[in-house]
Amino acid sequence: MPLWVPVRSQVAPAACLSPSPEAPRALSLFSSSSVFPLPNSQCLVWRTDLLVISSFRMAEQPYMVASDSETTGDDKSQSAFHDLAIGIEVGTSKCSIAVWNGAQVELLRNTRKQKAMRSYVMFKDDTSTGEVPSGGASNKTAYEEKEILSGSAIFNMKRLIGRADTDPIVHASKNLPFVVQTLDIGVKPFIAALVNNVWRSTTPEEVLAIFLVELKTMAEVQLKRPIRNVVLTIPVSFNRFQQIRVERACTMAGLHVLRLMPEPTAVALLYAQQQQQQQQSLHGSMGSGCEKVALIFNMGAGYCDVATTATAGGVSQIKAMQGCTLGGEDILKNVLYHLLPNFDSLYSNRDMNKIRSMGLLRIAAQDAIHRLSTQSSVQINVDLGDGTKMQRVLHQSEFEEVNRNVFEICEKLIKLCLADSKLAAEDINDVILVGGCSRIPKIRSLVLGLCKKEKEYEGMDALEAAVTGAALEGAVASGITDPSGSLDMLTIQATPLSLGIRVHGGGFVPIIQRNTAIPARKSMIFTTTQDGQTEALIVVYEGEGKMVEENHLMGYFKVTAIPLAPKGTAEISVCMDIDAANTLRVFAGAMMLGTDRANSPFFEVRMPTLDDAHGWCAQALVKTHGSALDLTTIPKELQPQKVQ
Amino acid sequence: MTAGLVVCRNRTYPSPTTTRVGGGGGGGGGSVRFGRVQLQWSGGGWPSLRLSNFRPRAAVEEGFVRENAGSFYDLLGVPAIGSPSAIKKAYKQLARKYHPDVSPPERVAEYTRRFIEVHEAYETLSDPGRRAIYDRDLTRSLPLAFSARRCRFDEEPEERSGWRNHWQDQLTELKRRSMNGSSKDKLSWGAQMRRRRAESSREEVA
Numbered sequence: 001m002p003l004w005v006p007v008r009s010q011v012a013p014a015a016c017l018s019p020s021p022e023a024p025r026a027l028s029l030f031s032s033s034s035v036f037p038l039p040n041s042q043c044l045v046w047r048t049d050l051l052v053i054s055s056f057r058m059a060e061q062p063y064m065v066a067s068d069s070e071t072t073g074d075d076k077s078q079s080a081f082h083d084l085a086i087g088i089e090v091g092t093s094k095c096s097i098a099v100w101n102g103a104q105v106e107l108l109r110n111t112r113k114q115k116a117m118r119s120y121v122m123f124k125d126d127t128s129t130g131e132v133p134s135g136g137a138s139n140k141t142a143y144e145e146k147e148i149l150s151g152s153a154i155f156n157m158k159r160l161i162g163r164a165d166t167d168p169i170v171h172a173s174k175n176l177p178f179v180v181q182t183l184d185i186g187v188k189p190f191i192a193a194l195v196n197n198v199w200r201s202t203t204p205e206e207v208l209a210i211f212l213v214e215l216k217t218m219a220e221v222q223l224k225r226p227i228r229n230v231v232l233t234i235p236v237s238f239n240r241f242q243q244i245r246v247e248r249a250c251t252m253a254g255l256h257v258l259r260l261m262p263e264p265t266a267v268a269l270l271y272a273q274q275q276q277q278q279q280q281s282l283h284g285s286m287g288s289g290c291e292k293v294a295l296i297f298n299m300g301a302g303y304c305d306v307a308t309t310a311t312a313g314g315v316s317q318i319k320a321m322q323g324c325t326l327g328g329e330d331i332l333k334n335v336l337y338h339l340l341p342n343f344d345s346l347y348s349n350r351d352m353n354k355i356r357s358m359g360l361l362r363i364a365a366q367d368a369i370h371r372l373s374t375q376s377s378v379q380i381n382v383d384l385g386d387g388t389k390m391q392r393v394l395h396q397s398e399f400e401e402v403n404r405n406v407f408e409i410c411e412k413l414i415k416l417c418l419a420d421s422k423l424a425a426e427d428i429n430d431v432i433l434v435g436g437c438s439r440i441p442k443i444r445s446l447v448l449g450l451c452k453k454e455k456e457y458e459g460m461d462a463l464e465a466a467v468t469g470a471a472l473e474g475a476v477a478s479g480i481t482d483p484s485g486s487l488d489m490l491t492i493q494a495t496p497l498s499l500g501i502r503v504h505g506g507g508f509v510p511i512i513q514r515n516t517a518i519p520a521r522k523s524m525i526f527t528t529t530q531d532g533q534t535e536a537l538i539v540v541y542e543g544e545g546k547m548v549e550e551n552h553l554m555g556y557f558k559v560t561a562i563p564l565a566p567k568g569t570a571e572i573s574v575c576m577d578i579d580a581a582n583t584l585r586v587f588a589g590a591m592m593l594g595t596d597r598a599n600s601p602f603f604e605v606r607m608p609t610l611d612d613a614h615g616w617c618a619q620a621l622v623k624t625h626g627s628a629l630d631l632t633t634i635p636k637e638l639q640p641q642k643v644q
Numbered sequence: 645m646t647a648g649l650v651v652c653r654n655r656t657y658p659s660p661t662t663t664r665v666g667g668g669g670g671g672g673g674g675s676v677r678f679g680r681v682q683l684q685w686s687g688g689g690w691p692s693l694r695l696s697n698f699r700p701r702a703a704v705e706e707g708f709v710r711e712n713a714g715s716f717y718d719l720l721g722v723p724a725i726g727s728p729s730a731i732k733k734a735y736k737q738l739a740r741k742y743h744p745d746v747s748p749p750e751r752v753a754e755y756t757r758r759f760i761e762v763h764e765a766y767e768t769l770s771d772p773g774r775r776a777i778y779d780r781d782l783t784r785s786l787p788l789a790f791s792a793r794r795c796r797f798d799e800e801p802e803e804r805s806g807w808r809n810h811w812q813d814q815l816t817e818l819k820r821r822s823m824n825g826s827s828k829d830k831l832s833w834g835a836q837m838r839r840r841r842a843e844s845s846r847e848e849v850a
Contacts, residue, residue, distance in 0.1 A: 291732070315736040477745045490743050492763075517763050519744060519756050579756060580744030 084478045085229035085258045086219055087266075087470030090208065092158045092302025092329060093436070095119040096467045097219055100475035104486070105468045108222055116463055120148050120155035121207045123193040123200065149359030151177045151194035151350075154207045158235075159302045159329065161204040161249070162242030165189040169325050172333065175344065177355050186616055194355075205245050209252035216253055231259045231474040233266050233466050235303035236323025236496045239542055239552045240584065240608050258477055260582055262496060264296040264307035265318050266469030267434055267460070269491040271296070271309065272316035273472060274459060276489055293319075293423065294430040294457065297414065297447045298466065299437035301328035306413045308421040308428075314489035320420035320515045321496045322413045328369070328437050331403050335365045338402045339380070339390065357384035368394050373439045400442050407446055414450050420515055425450065430457040434465045493518045499576055499584065502539040502548045502618075504529045504630040511576045514544065518582065523575035525591075526631040527568050534562045536572055537629040538588050539618065540607050553618050554584070555609030558629065561600035562590040569593070572631060573602075584608075715782055716765035724779065728770065735766040 086099045094116040097108045107115040165182035170189045173180045181190040192199035250257050291312035298305040305323040364382035371378045377395040431451045500510035536559045543551025571591040589602030717724045720734040747755035768774045
């Protein structure tokens with residue numbers, strides 16, 4: 001049993017120290033159910049700057065997931081909010097938590113009164129401490145940032161999670177102060193933090209889990225109740241592997257993911273609420289039909305998302321989404337390479353001094369980029385410590401030239417998104433710019449220019465919009481209602497990526513197209529490619545490529561008991577189902593010849609079945625089975641008829 | 645189970661939707677946990693698989709009442725002459741009722757299915773081109789059951805719905821015309837396929 005030891009209590013909330021009703025509940029949080037072993041944690045001590053308490057030692061202790069059984073029989077007044085899901089945005093760089101407080105969404109602050117907290121986990125000798133400290137490039141925090149960049153802390157988890165070591169983003173992360181090793185065989189990369197001059201390995205999920213535990217503890221102390229359900233925002237471009245990794249990290253931290261919400265859709269929900277309230281105050285009635293279309297552009301440190309949404313009467317429907325791994329981190333990298341062209345070779349050997357000076361340069365570059373949002377040029381003065389000093393002026397025009405590729409990709413994403421949603425610039429009522437990078441003047445002018453707008457939508461905090469939307473979704477999906485109608489809304493999500501299966505010849509046939517409203521269920525009939533073929537492989541992929549190798553392999557299974565028939569005549573029905581929680585299930589089976597009956601029980605498979613994006617599984621399948629188990633689509637004119 | 649659904653009797657549709665709540669309707673709540681929908685699927689045939697797009701054709705013949713035999717207009721509760729804004733409004737109202745985020749926990753599975761159906765109806769009727777095709781087919785009084793609609797590969801996604809209905813219903817009609825005898829049933833499967841191919845190519849020529 002882990003011990004619950006209150007260590008520090010400067011601001012001791014009575015609930016935690018006195019035997020109030022909260023205390024046993026808090027204890028029971030750690031009392032049961034599933035156990036997730038966490039490597040590398042011989043001893044975990046949570047040192048926090050949070051409001052207090054809960055340092056619990058876990059000597060060789062695994063993470064535990066709370067059971068939700070103790071929620072019964074509570075007093076009714078509290079039970080309404082008891083299961084209320086909180087909204088969490090774990091950004092590449094910053095993170096925030098928000099919760100519906102009964103009247104509005106409130107962002108939680110850490111003990112330093114910060115709403116946006118730097119996302120990192122610091123590993124120190126035999127203890128790993130995830131702090132929830134501050135970010136920002138002010139002088140006051142510069143020292144901390146320096147420590148984060150010393151190699152002992154892991155950050156940018158969001159860019160690394162769920163990626164294989166062949167991924168270019170993982171390769172690009174090799175210039176970070178901590179170790180990212182790749183062997184280029186399509187497995188999880190090796191990452192490690194510097195502890196006592198030793199590189200100690202960990203995984204992005206583990207780091208994220210440690211961080212989430214810290215956030216959870218902070219929220220539990222402030223809200224004086226156990227937290228179990230969360231709505232977590234994710235980038236649009238996250239594939240299902242990345243989503244599953246995030247869910248797994250949450251499970252390790254004892255959190256249940258009620259919804260994973262693409263960031264712009266969370267912003268869309270907030271927009272829907274604001275529109276609803278505006279219309280109510282204008283017309284005094286609900287749901288007047290006026291539909292407003294908004295383009296949401298979200299660019300943070302790690303990812304860039306674009307979405308269009310149509311909002312009327314409190315219902316926001318996502319029309320299209322586009323996203324890619326592009327953000328402040330790439331901009332920073334471009335600037336670093338511009339300032340120091342031989343950046344890579346300089347830091348390849350990773351001795352302590354080099355890591356230190358790399359950190360200093362990073363801080364200086366970051367600060368310069370921030371200041372370029374309001375100035376036309378900045379002076380960079382940095383002593384790299386090893387005798388070299390950098391003194392130079394960086395102009396805005398220079399900055400824009402260096403990052404031209406970034407802006408080009410942004411432009412492409414917006415155009416794609418508009419085309420997908422069949423909208424012209426004139427159809428857009430509002431342009432919403434959120435995320436840290438939306439402060440860069442060039443990006444603002446680019447987005448507004450493409451949408452032919454003079455100015456952006458006002459009334460949203462660029463850094464708080466996504467987490468606020470997530471908290472709203474948490475309240476709505478937890479079944480909370482608000483008498484004033486502030487929760488009387490809904491966002492209809494869409495699938496950001498197409499889902500389909502492999503057919504003969506390696507082609508990808510989407511069954512659920514991208515931007516299909518969720519929940520969704522679509523089916524399609526396929527046929528055999530061999531005479532007398534009795535079994536067929538259903539190989540499920542996610543992505544937009546025409547050929548399967550361009551997409552992500554989700555999993556595979558075999559449909560059996562196909563009736564004996566010449567090739568091209570048997571019918572195999574494949575159906576894909578995505579529920580509101582975004583779980584994907586594939587149902588497949590063979591039909592009896594010429595009838596509507598299933599030949600034998602269908603298969604139901606929850607995807608992904610693979611643990612990682614192992615592209616080589618697909619190659620192994622082809623190598624072993626060739627095309628003997630292939631399926632193909634039925635040409636239009638040979639599709640089975642409707643049965644009357 | 646038509647509570648809340650305004651069923652408009654349509655001239656071409658004397659019998660409006662009679663949705664029967666299947667065995668899983670009330671009991672679906674048992675599988676709902678934190679809003680995660682677990683659609684009951686397995687176990688003895690296809691009990692609660694009344695989902696159009698997904699229900700295998702088998703269900704029709706296994707004695708299940710075919711639901712939602714009504715038109716998309718019936719489903720959305722708007723008259724066939726309803727304006728685009730009326731359709732949009734009806735859809736949003738139904739979405740607010742059936743979307744899993746807002747539906748009562750014990751009915752999430754059932755409402756999710758309905759949401760998908762409502763969304764499908766809206767998708768067709770909100771597109772002027774698709775709606776025109778759909779309307780024409782409606783006046784020919786072809787039963788446009790949901791179960792008949794499924795994805796086809798070689799069509800553009802945006803055209804799919806319209807073409808799917810159009811083409812399939814033409815075939816249905818052809819089939820009906822030639823269904824005077826049961827001769828067709830005696831043909832081999834492959835022969836039936838070839839025949840269908842011939843029919844459809846004839847149709848294209850015409």
